[in-house]
Amino acid sequence: GFRSEEFAPTKKPGTFRIVCFGDSSTFGIGNPIKDTWPSQLQELLNSRFPDEQIQFQVINAGVPGYTSFQGLQHMRQELDRLSPDLVMASYANNDFWHWDKQTDRQHAERLAQSSPVHDTLMNSRLVQLMAA
Numbered sequence: 001g002f003r004s005e006e007f008a009p010t011k012k013p014g015t016f017r018i019v020c021f022g023d024s025s026t027f028g029i030g031n032p033i034k035d036t037w038p039s040q041l042q043e044l045l046n047s048r049f050p051d052e053q054i055q056f057q058v059i060n061a062g063v064p065g066y067t068s069f070q071g072l073q074h075m076r077q078e079l080d081r082l083s084p085d086l087v088m089a090s091y092a093n094n095d096f097w098h099w100d101k102q103t104d105r106q107h108a109e110r111l112a113q114s115s116p117v118h119d120t121l122m123n124s125r126l127v128q129l130m131a132a
Helices: 037-048 068-082 104-113 116-122 125-131
Strands: 015-022 055-062 086-090
Touching: 015 037, 015 068, 037 055, 055 068, 068 086
Parallel strands: 015 055, 015 086
Antiparallel strands: none
16 A cells, blocks of 8 residues: 555546655655655645646655665556656665665565575475476
């Protein structure tokens, strides 16, 4: 789910959809939804242009802890479905946490190979039979 008001995947006519991808700063961790910057942006745009034939819809697609690498994967999964008119991305602190000198891609590959689900499946006779 997203941290925004409920919305239909298909935009209504006259809607200008902005999708905001990012980390905990975009998500607004610790703040009510109305205080997140994507929510504030939607309120600002709709109040500044009240007589226009367009309604601004801003979707908060932020995920706490995500890096720009994870955010790119998230964008690839969601862009076609959401059909945004504008995409905003904000990633910062998480990209600089190199606690073990590995890149984010290396972390993702290592985690995918050593997850309990992966290990269980690789030891499953059914999976081994299907792979043969």
